[in-house]
Amino acid sequence: MMEFRTASMEYIERMCEITEDAKRQLRSMGLDQWQKGYPSREVWLKDIQDGCTYLAVDDGEVQGIFAFQTTPDPSYEEIDGAWLTDGAYASMHRVCVADGCKGKGVAGQMFAKGFELAREMGFPAVRIDTHPENFPMQRALAKAGFQPCGQIHLVGGCEDGDLRIAFEKVL
Template sequence: MNKFHIRKAEQADKGRIWEIIQQAIALRKEQGSRQWQDGYPNEDVVQSDIDKGYGHVVEADGKIIGYVAIIFDIEPAYNAIDGKWLSDGEYVGIHRLAAAQDPHVKGVGTAIMQGVEEIAVLNGVYSIKVDTNFDNGGMLHVFDKLGYQYCGEVHFRGAARRAFEKLLK
């Protein structure tokens, strides 16, 4: 079993992060999804994540194998949910989660989300809100496995997405 380690992304990680995101974009296309097929996310988004301190990488055996943006701030799209969140207080928003395909390591998405939960609690925030495309089976499985509850739909760049929340205490 690989030991996963999550840490803040640094400028030196940007190339590897972009490789992983490009792999995820190609995988979504191969799976017939329209998610991430419109020029988002791109290198400017990754740079912004790093600059703002949102970007995090997941490592195993010293190699970066995953990426996620962990955002301790309001996500405006989440204010207009078609449905109802479990809570109205502070939350951590998760975006741009991607796992490397070179090597493909089983369990990276789960490890990332578990790492996010630990980071949230360490920062005194006990709610995680996240969304994904309707056809992203991998992420939907991770959310189900880790006890995230479906709350409704949110809209990003003109598309409806499934929204989930997990309360951590």
Template sequence: MFVRKALRGDLPEIIQVINDAKRLIKGTGSPQWQDGQPSREVLEEDLDIGRGYVLIVNCKVVGYTALMQTNDPHYDVIQDGSWKNTTDKYATLHRVSIADGYRGKHLSDFMISNLFTIGYELGFRNFRIDTHAMNKGMQHISLKFGFKYRGIIYVGPKEDDRRLAYELNM
């Protein structure tokens, strides 16, 4: 079991992992990821830029996350709170997903821990993440890793684009 940079050849498996996550989220009644995002184009961009990472278990892609290493423009405006660190660079975890049949095994813990190591080696000491208010699983994972709730951000113009924003300062 290990985490590595995603390759173009991983795209079909990544799409399957994302689709599994979309079905899981839909089952909770959340509108998050039910509008076609993250799309194939977004995932291709992740791979082209080099921000996509996969979790491999027994030679199979079973997890996916994007580690964004540039400022996320959605985080420029935060409501009902504030970022603790606004001066240092930060990395953002997006599209955290585990395939059907692999959930409940704490694999997201392993994947996120490895991404922190990668981010730390790249010079990041600040990490951010966001999720929909109905995505209790991602909220639990965020708090378990020590992320602190900082406020509300929007990833689009609709009320369903409202996200809970978290920050981890190392």
């Protein structure tokens, strides 16, 4: 049975391993997503400090990670397209599933947890973005009920200016 835990220092090595697996997979798909140093150990350490990252744990094994943000994302201020909602939203970032756990519905359960957190906090919608050619993630997003809304460019960090497809799920 999948359970969710707030990330803590005890899990940092496993979080970095899963992130490296994800970076390798994206590289093997020929994508530049997550190839410029993000997400890094420092990003996860700040997330742990902020208490905004969740681990998907099954049978004692961390199978996935996601960050859950409740503050507006600067990357989402300008969109070539249109969001489904106006106003407050939660967003999910740095969603990754461990090698050997892919195709087992882990991402779907993480999205469901994000939706549950957003509902509990009174948000009407959840936003997320991914690389235009990250088709496995786009399939997972569609399956979870996210709708494509248009294109955005990332703001800040080592991926500043990179193109992404933005998605939103109305709760």
